[in-house]
Amino acid sequence: MTPLEIFPPTLDAARARIANVRPADYARSRNALEGAVTRLSPYITHGFVSLPEVLAGVVARHRLDVQHKFVFELGWREYFHHVWQHRGEHILHSLHEGPLPERAYTPEMPADIRQARTGVPAIDQAVRALYTTGYLHNHARMWLASYVVHLRKVHWRAGADWMVAHLLDGDLASNHLSWQWVAGTGSHKPYLFNADNVARYAPLSWHSAGSVIDTSYEALDAIARSPRPVPVRPLGEGVDEPPLSSQPPHGAAPQAADVAGRDVWLIHP
Ligand SMILES: Cc1cc2nc3c(=O)[nH]c(=O)nc-3n(C[C@H](O)[C@H](O)[C@H](O)COP(=O)(O)OP(=O)(O)OC[C@H]3O[C@@H](n4cnc5c(N)ncnc54)[C@H](O)[C@@H]3O)c2cc1C
Structure with missing residues (x-):
């Protein structure tokens, strides 16, 4: 199956995933690779559904405490966007030094x-x-x-x-x-x-x-904490890397003043 067959880019597919969320199983098994995670992220990233819509869809079917693990994880996404909004392009650089320079x-x-x-x-x-x-x-x-x-x-x-x-x-x-x-x-x-x-x-x-x-x-x-990488013994055979599907930003994002008075198209994402 191709990625777009696994994640059909339709609103129905997004809604079906919301209807299938099992919060109790999620809380118990979300750390396991085969656990009951929702796989909603492509739909959220591409704007098929918003976080409040996801939450409303789940709450309509299940009792969900505000401190439930599922709500908590949705909160991480909201938090990261909050940091982005406040720190802007700084999130593309180390926020502080890590274990090594x-x-x-x-x-x-x-x-x-x-x-x-x-x-x-x-x-x-x-x-x-x-x-x-x-x-x-x-x-x-x-x-x-x-x-x-x-x-x-x-x-x-x-x-x-x-x-x-x-x-x-x-x-x-x-x-x-x-x-x-x-x-x-x-x-x-x-x-x-x-x-x-x-x-x-x-x-x-x-x-x-x-x-x-x-x-x-x-x-x-x-x-x-050591600057030395671990020794590697790469295998002879691997896979071909597919082309990147987007290019991450390397310059500053355009500022409002740069585009003032001009027609602007926002190209998703
Ligand atoms: C190195 C790294 C890179 C990541 N890159 C991305 C990314 O590019 N896009 C992305 O959406 N998420 C990213 N995440 C966060 C998280 O891994 C994914 O959101 C999650 O695995 C998506 O799968 P799911 O929809 O089945 O999640 P579920 O566990 O079912 O959670 C439901 C929703 O809650 C949000 N969520 C859950 N866990 C996290 C988390 N730890 N951080 C932020 N949001 C969370 C997501 O919107 C997710 O769709 C990254 C995490 C790591 C550690």
Whole structure:
């Protein structure tokens, strides 16, 4: 199935997903790759439904406390947009220093990651899923971002620009600020994960025993705070990276004064 077959770009498809939200199952299983997550994000990003419409649709069918996990997660998206509105283009740069100075991180995404042949099953499966579905579960996004930044010493911005342009739900605020949260430039510690964490939440084909992530959190923390990338043994065979579906911004956004008195077309997204 292609990404657009998995996520048909219609209002009916968005409404069907809202009708299928199971808040109790969601709260119990959302951390698992095969858990009851909604996969609503492409519809929200592209404006098929707004967050209040999602919430109203779920509340019409289920009793939902304001502190319910589902409401809390919708709140993250709202929060990231709030930060974007206040900080503007600054969200494209580190909000503060992370575990290492900026110069410790390379500005390029390595080919073995882009081609899903790092030899770490959790990472290679995540990249393949990203390319074939245009979607990744939240936990897989966190694992991929953490590996890229903390183990391979790639600057979070390079990873964020790459990922946002392969996602059907690519959203500058949620994506770039989440990368900063993982990197520790938008939070106070690096987000780290290990093979045990993957084994707990992902199917067997993702399990990564014996790989570079099969280590303790103390060892991972030391790696994150060292400028040296982990040694890699890339596989010979990988996948071809599909073309990027958008180009992340590199200059300043146009200001109102730049376009005053002219007809302006806003091209989505
Ligand atoms: C590195 C990284 C990059 C990300 N990039 C994007 C992105 O480009 N676009 C995007 O929409 N989300 C992004 N997220 C947030 C989150 O992973 C996705 O919103 C979520 O996985 C979408 O799947 P879902 O609709 O099944 O989510 P569900 O768990 O079913 O949640 C329902 C809705 O709540 C919101 N939501 C849930 N969790 C989060 C979260 N942690 N942060 C922000 N909003 C959340 C989303 O709008 C989502 O559609 C990113 C997270 C990380 C760690």
